[in-house]
Structures are given as C-alpha cells and as structure tokens.
Amino acid sequence: MKSPPSIKVLVIDEDRGRAALLEQSLRDQGYEVLARLDNTDLLAERVEELHPDMIIIDLDSPSRDVLENMALLNDRSPRPVVMFAEQGDSDTITQAIRSGVSAYVVDGLEYSRITSILDAAAARFREFQALRRELVEARTELADRKLIEKAKGLVMKRHKCPEDEAFKAMRRMAMDQQKPLAEIARNIIAVMEII
Amino acid sequence: MSDLTLPSRLPAPEKPHLTLGFVPLIDACPLIVARELGYFEACGLDVSLSKEASWASIRDKVQLGMLDAAQMPAGIPLATALGLGYGHNPMVCTMGLGLNGNAITLSGALYEALQQAPQFGTDPASAGAALSWYLRKNPQARPTFATVYAHSMHSFLLRYWLNACGIDPQRIRQVVVPPPQMVDALKRGLIDAFCAGEPWNSVAQQQQVGRVLISGHQIWHNAPDKVLGTTADWANQNPASLQLLIMALLKACAWIDEPANRTSMLEILSQPQYLGSDLITPDPDIGRHQFFGSAANFPWQSQARWLLEQIQQSQPVSRSSAELDALARKTYVSDSFRQASAALQLNLPIDDSKPEGMHDSDWEVAGQQGPLLLPKDRRFDTPAKATLTEQ
Numbered sequence: 001m002k003s004p005p006s007i008k009v010l011v012i013d014e015d016r017g018r019a020a021l022l023e024q025s026l027r028d029q030g031y032e033v034l035a036r037l038d039n040t041d042l043l044a045e046r047v048e049e050l051h052p053d054m055i056i057i058d059l060d061s062p063s064r065d066v067l068e069n070m071a072l073l074n075d076r077s078p079r080p081v082v083m084f085a086e087q088g089d090s091d092t093i094t095q096a097i098r099s100g101v102s103a104y105v106v107d108g109l110e111y112s113r114i115t116s117i118l119d120a121a122a123a124r125f126r127e128f129q130a131l132r133r134e135l136v137e138a139r140t141e142l143a144d145r146k147l148i149e150k151a152k153g154l155v156m157k158r159h160k161c162p163e164d165e166a167f168k169a170m171r172r173m174a175m176d177q178q179k180p181l182a183e184i185a186r187n188i189i190a191v192m193e194i195i
Numbered sequence: 196m197s198d199l200t201l202p203s204r205l206p207a208p209e210k211p212h213l214t215l216g217f218v219p220l221i222d223a224c225p226l227i228v229a230r231e232l233g234y235f236e237a238c239g240l241d242v243s244l245s246k247e248a249s250w251a252s253i254r255d256k257v258q259l260g261m262l263d264a265a266q267m268p269a270g271i272p273l274a275t276a277l278g279l280g281y282g283h284n285p286m287v288c289t290m291g292l293g294l295n296g297n298a299i300t301l302s303g304a305l306y307e308a309l310q311q312a313p314q315f316g317t318d319p320a321s322a323g324a325a326l327s328w329y330l331r332k333n334p335q336a337r338p339t340f341a342t343v344y345a346h347s348m349h350s351f352l353l354r355y356w357l358n359a360c361g362i363d364p365q366r367i368r369q370v371v372v373p374p375p376q377m378v379d380a381l382k383r384g385l386i387d388a389f390c391a392g393e394p395w396n397s398v399a400q401q402q403q404v405g406r407v408l409i410s411g412h413q414i415w416h417n418a419p420d421k422v423l424g425t426t427a428d429w430a431n432q433n434p435a436s437l438q439l440l441i442m443a444l445l446k447a448c449a450w451i452d453e454p455a456n457r458t459s460m461l462e463i464l465s466q467p468q469y470l471g472s473d474l475i476t477p478d479p480d481i482g483r484h485q486f487f488g489s490a491a492n493f494p495w496q497s498q499a500r501w502l503l504e505q506i507q508q509s510q511p512v513s514r515s516s517a518e519l520d521a522l523a524r525k526t527y528v529s530d531s532f533r534q535a536s537a538a539l540q541l542n543l544p545i546d547d548s549k550p551e552g553m554h555d556s557d558w559e560v561a562g563q564q565g566p567l568l569l570p571k572d573r574r575f576d577t578p579a580k581a582t583l584t585e586q
Contacts, residue, residue, distance in 0.1 A: 042385065044370050062373040064251035069345040069371035072279070072509055 010052035011036045012043070012063060022056065044070055144182035151185035154192045199446045202538045205239055206435035212241045213436065216253045216265030219246060219470045220374065221393040221477055222296045222421050223266050224460060225486060229447035231463045237446075238439040246468065249373065250344045257425060258284045263433075264425035264440065266292055270346030272424045273499060274506050276522045277514075279346070285427040287528045288499070290441050291492045292421040293448070294485040297349050297411030298396040299356070301388045302381050305329075305338060306406045319575040322409050323360025330366050338387040341372040341380065348411065348420045349390040351505040356414050359576040381405050392420070393482035394470070401476065412483045415552060415574045417490055419498045427525075434531060441535035448487040489544055489562075490569045494532055497548040499523035542567050553577050 009031050013019040019036045026033050034050045037043070043066050047055070057064060148170070155166040174184045213235075217223040226244060229235050235242040245262060247253045254271050256262040272286035299322075301309070309315055312325035330336060342349040350369070357364045372380050377395050380386045382404045389395070390411075399405035411418060423444065430437055451460050457479075465472040485491050503519045514522075529547050536543050542562040549560050552574040559566040 059255065060248050060252055062248040062375070064249040065344050065373060066371045068251050069342075069369075072345045 008032045008034050008051070008053045010034050010047065010050055010055045012038070012055060012057040012061060014038050014058065014061065043067070144180075144185075147182050147185040147189065151188040151192075154188060158192065199449050199539045199541075201237060201442065201446070205442075206438060208239055208436040208439050209433045210263070210436045211239060212243075213263040213440070214243045214245055214261075216245050216247045216256060216262040216267075218248075218250065218253065218266065218374070220296075221464070221470075221482060222293050222484060223469070224451055224464055225292050225444050225447045226266055227463060227469050228451055228460060229443045232447065232450065234443040234446045235440075238443040240436065240439055240443065242440075242443075244468075250347070254286075257286065257429075260426075260429070263429060264289075264423055264437075266421050267424040268344055268347035269419050269422045269498070270344075270348070270351070270502055270506055272422070272526050273502050273522070274346040276526045277503065277506055277510070279506065279510070285525065286424055287427050287430050287526055288422040288424055288494050289430060289437060289528060290423045290444065290494055290532050291419055291498075292423055292444070292486070294417040294419060294491045295410075295412040295483040296392045296420050297352060297390060298393070298481045299353065299388060299390045299408045299410075300381070300396045300399045300405040301408050302384070302386075302405050303403075305387045306408065309408070317409060319356055319409050319413050320360065323356060323362065326357075327360055327362050330362065337366065337368050339368045339370055339385070341370050341377060341386045341389040341391075343374050343377070343391050344371060345509070346506055348418060349392065351502070352411050352414045352418065353390040354505070354508070355574070356409070359574075378402060378404050393484070394477040396481050397477040398473075400478070400481075407481055410481050410483065413575060416571045417485060418572075419495070419502075422494070427528075430528065430531065437531045438535045438538070441532055442539060445487070445492060445535065445539060445541070448492060452485065452487040485570070488570070489542070489567055490572070492532070493544060494527040494529050495547065495549060495551075496523050496527055497551045499527040500548075501551055 009026055011019050011023055011026075011033060013022070013036070016036075016038055019038065023033045023036055034052050035046070037046060043063050047067070047070060055067060057067065151170060152163065152166045155161070155169060156163060159166070161169075170181065170184055170188070174181045177184065215226055217226050230242055230244055245256075247256070247265070250268060250271065253262070253265045253267050254275070257265050257267075258275075269288065269291070272288045275284075275286045309322070309325040309329055312328040314321050314324040314328065316322060316325070340353060342353060344350065353369075354364050357367070370386065372386060372389065374391055374395055377386075377389050377391055378399045381389060381399060382402075388405075388408075389399075396405075396407050396410075400407055423441070425437070450456055461476075464470045500519060500523050503523060507513055507519075527547075533543055542564045544567055545561045545563060549569070552572055554569075554571050555573050556571050558569055558571070560569060561567070
C-alpha cells in the first residue's frame with residue numbers, strides 16, 4: 001500500500017509488543033513514527049516536543065484524558081488522536097470511525113489516509129492477538145509436556161516399571177476417564193505427592 | 196429513609212443484562228453498592244460493572260454500545276451535545292449520582308509559600324487572595340494545576356474559584372493527570388497542585404505529599420458532580436431497563452447516605468475489583484459527599500445550563516441562550532427519573548429547574564406532594580439570599 005510519507009505518528013501503548021508491531025507496520029507503509037511511549041508520565045511535554053500529526057493510542061489507555069485536554073486547550077491545531085481497540089473484535093474500529101468516535105483524526109488530515117492507517121493498525125492488532133494466542137497455546141503445550149514427563153517419572157519410580165509401560169498406563173487411564181493426558185498427569189502428581 | 200420499598204409490580208426490562216462503566220473513585224459507590232447489595236437483581240437486572248481507565252474511554256464505550264450506561268462527569272453528555280465529545284451519538288444525563296466530593300490539594304512547597312501571604316486562610320476567598328498575592332510576588336511563576344478531565348466539575352470549580360478571586364486562569368498551567376498518577380506526580384514535583392475527587396486528596400494528605408487548601412463544597416455548597424449517562428438512543432429503546440436502573444441506584448444512594456452504613460460502604464469499596472484497600476480511608480470532611488435526595492439525584496435543567504456555560508468558556512464560538520436551553524432540554528432528561536421516583540413513592544419537584552447557587556441554608560421548592568426541602572447551595576462569591584419558599 002502506498003501512502004504519502006509526510007504523516008508523523010506517535011504511538012502510545014502500554015503493551016510494548018503490540019506497539020512495536022504497530023510501529024513496524026506503519027514504517028512499512030512509509031509513515032514516520034516519532035516515538036513509541038509506554039511510560040506516560042510527562043506525556044504533555046513529550047507531545048509538545050515531538051509535534052506529531054497523529055497519535056495512535058489504545059482505547060483503554062489512562063492517558064486519553066490527558067490528550068483530550070491538550071487538544072481542547074491548544075487553539076492552534078489540535079493533535080488528532082486515534083485509538084485502536086483492546087477488544088478483540090476488529091469491527092470495533094470500523095464502528096468507531098463510522099459513529100464518529102474517532103472523527104477528530106480527520107482534523108487537518110485526509111480521511112482516506114486515516115482509514116488506511118486505521119486499517120493497518122486493525123490488521124496488525126489482529127495479527128498480534130493471533131500471535132499472542134499462539135504463544136499462550138505453545139506455553140500450555142510445553143507445560144503439559146513437562147507435567148506428563150514428571151508424572152511418568154513418578155509412576156516409573158513407584159511401580160518400578162520401564163518408561164513405555166508407565167506411559168501406556170497413563171494413556172489407558174486418560175482414555176478410560178475421557179480426560180486429557182495432562183489432567184491425568186496432574187492428578188497422578190497430586191496423589192503421589194501426598195503419599 | 197434508607198429503606199425505599201420497591202413496588203410489588205415491576206416493568207419487564209427490554210434488556211435485562213447490562214454492563215455499566217465506572218472509574219474507581221469514592222463517588223462510584225452508588226453503582227457498586229447497588230450491585231453488591233443485590234438492588235439491581237431485586238429490580239430484575241443482571242448488571243456487570245466494568246472498571247475503566249479514563250473518562251474518554253467511558254464516553255466512547257457508551258457511544259459505541261460497549262457499555263450500556265456509566266458513571267460520568269456531568270459535563271460529558273453536555274460537551275458531546277456541544278460537539279466536543281468527538282462522538283456524534285447524542286448522550287443523555289438520566290440522574291445525578293451525588294453532590295460534592297472534590298478538593299484542591301497543594302504541594303507542601305506551594306502551600307507554605309501561600310501561608311506567607313498576609314491574607315492566608317483555608318476559605319475560598321482568603322485562599323484565593325493568598326494565591327493572588329503569591330502570583331503578584333512571583334511574576335514569572337506559572338504553577339501547574341492538574342485536574343482529571345477537561346469537562347468535569349474539578350476543572351469548572353477550579354476555574355470558577357480563580358475567576359471569582361480575580362486570578363486570570365492563564366496564570367496557572369492547567370494539565371490533566373489520570374487520578375491514580377496524581378499523588379505521585381505531586382510528590383515528584385511534576386505538578387504543584389491538583390483538583391480531584393476523593394479519595395485522592397485524602398491520600399495525598401495521609402502520605403504527607405500535599406495539603407488540602409480548600410474543598411469543592413466550600414466553592415459551591417452541594418455542587419453536582421457525577422451523573423448516570425447513556426446515549427439518547429439507548430434511553431429511548433430501553434425505557435423500562437432505564438427506569439429499573441434508576442430505581443436500584445436510588446435505593447443504593449439512600450442506603451449510602453445513612454451514617455450507620457458508612458463502614459460497610461467503605462468495606463464494599465475496598466474490594467480489589469473496585470477501589471482496593473489502599474484507597475478507602477477518605478476524610479469525610481474533605482469530600483462531604485451527598486448521594487441521596489432531590490438535590491443530588493434529579494437531573495436539573497438549571498445545572499445543565501450552568502455546566503454548558505462553563506464548557507463553552509473554552510470554546511471560541513458562543514451559542515445563544517436559546518440554543519443552550521434547547522441543548523440542556525435534550526440532554527438532561529427527567530421522564531425516566533420521574534417514573535422511577537414515583538414508583539418508589541418519592542416526592543418530586545414540579546419544575547425541572549431551580550435557582551442555583553445562592554442559598555445559605557436549607558430551602559424549599561414546590562413538590563408534587565408538598566414542599567421539597569433542599570440543602571444549601573451557595574457559591575462562595577454569591578450574595579446569600581434569605582431563604583425558604585422560592586416559588
């Protein structure tokens with residue numbers, strides 16, 4: 001997507017990972033990203049110093065009231081602000097634009113440019129959510145595998161049996177009780193640790 | 196008074212499952228108490244409360260339908276009506292959630308500097324004279340005063356106090372700081388003073404980070420503060436849900452105002468999903484919250500008008516008096532409140548407006564079931580009016 005590279009963007013998000021991805025995405029499209037801020041202490045000063053054309057800020061950021069006050073007091077050109085949503089559904093942003101919640105981004109900027117930035121933000125945000133979900137799943141899988149290994153070790157020790165027999169016994173238990181192997185492992189560990 | 200009886204027959208809510216937004220402040224307690232004491236449930240509503248990080252987020256989520264209604268500064272629905280809310284979806288104030296609750300707290304250094312003034316005192320006039328003296332003596336100084344939101348009573352009361360004391364509001368630098376960062380900002384010298392709702396003034400004082408100079412109630416006795424806001428569309432589509440919501444909240448407000456319930460109320464607020472235990476030792480004299488009664492709960496047109504004028508001060512274009520009247524009528528709606536109050540057998544004012552800011556003691560307006568007693572409401576710079584019987 002080609003966009004005029006003249007728009008200077010400031011990204012404010014307490015979620016560093018998400019902000020980094022968003023920044024990359026904006027850069028890829030030729031926008032100039034002035035800074036990514038997550039520490040919002042001296043926000044008013046930083047905004048005055050950086051002079052962004054546009055600020056992308058999380059809908060749920062506590063700093064939103066700070067920026068709105070600045071826009072109200074600054075009679076020159078209010079710095080436009082956009083938010084993207086913590087709420088997973090991507091419709092929120094589209095809906096926000098349509099209902100005018102983020103209409104103030106239009107001040108001094110062409111609407112089509114804003115939508116392309118928002119589209120990019122929304123797409124990046126969705127990707128990030130997916131990534132985070134995958135990460136959680138991967139972590140759970142890893143944790144499950146560790147649990148199973150531990151339970152297997154306990155069974156081997158207690159019944160003095162080889163590894164494959166211990167694993168087979170656990171798998172049979174899982175099938176009989178119709179429970180995931182990780183849960184069976186957790187139960188075994190809990191019981192064995194009491195004994 | 197604390198036991199308002201619900202009518203035996205309640206209307207069926209169009210929407211029984213509701214999500215209401217709040218910001219963790221003492222004055223969020225009507226919503227929290229109504230949920231914790233089962234008043235919403237008793238009214239046939241299943242209510243979830245959503246803790247929000249900013250007033251902008253509350254406003255936008257109400258606009259987008261992510262929240263059904265919310266606690267919000269009285270100025271939000273009106274600023275939206277003036278086209279300042281960024282969202283175009285008209286909003287309404289359906290009831291008041293309480294009076295008072297704010298104070299102006301100074302850093303130790305600024306407080307001590309003001310104490311040097313010959314006129315120093317902790318009433319609004321003397322405190323203003325002291326600040327004025329300090330600014331004259333230090334012509335280069337431009338102390339930073341933080342509030343929590345542009346269109347909230349904190350900002351309006353602060354500006355009103357400065358103007359009434361002959362101080363040009365431009366002599367201070369006004370910024371917004373999110374309430375949870377306020378005390379820390381004062382401690383680190385990022386700001387010199389703040390005007391915020393409780394418990395933040397009490398917290399600053401208890402941590403010896405700042406000292407309360409004056410309370411909001413000294414500037415304007417029993418000033419309006421937070422309201423229950425939603426969109427006009429939501430209110431029109433869910434009249435029964437709204438009426439039930441108001442009934443549950445009125446019951447909660449009445450319960451909170453019973454002095455015997457104060458400890459229980461603070462215990463409820465101290466739960467981690469609400470304010471948490473660090474924030475619940477407010478000095479009641481700083482806040483002087485008042486949650487129940489016609490003065491606190493009725494959506495008065497006369498207050499909408501005053502607030503619109505305050506909001507307009509930050510705007511380059513002024514609207515005519517007739518235009519402001521129309522906006523106030525559209526935004527402060529009393530029909531649902533009247534129905535809910537009638538169902539609870541509460542007396543209601545005949546008029547939607549009342550004289551504001553001039554009564555030095557209790558006074559009366561005409562009510563549907565006889566005179567309605569209202570508490571004093573004088574603003575500190577207004578000549579007091581000999582009271583009782585206004586009509």
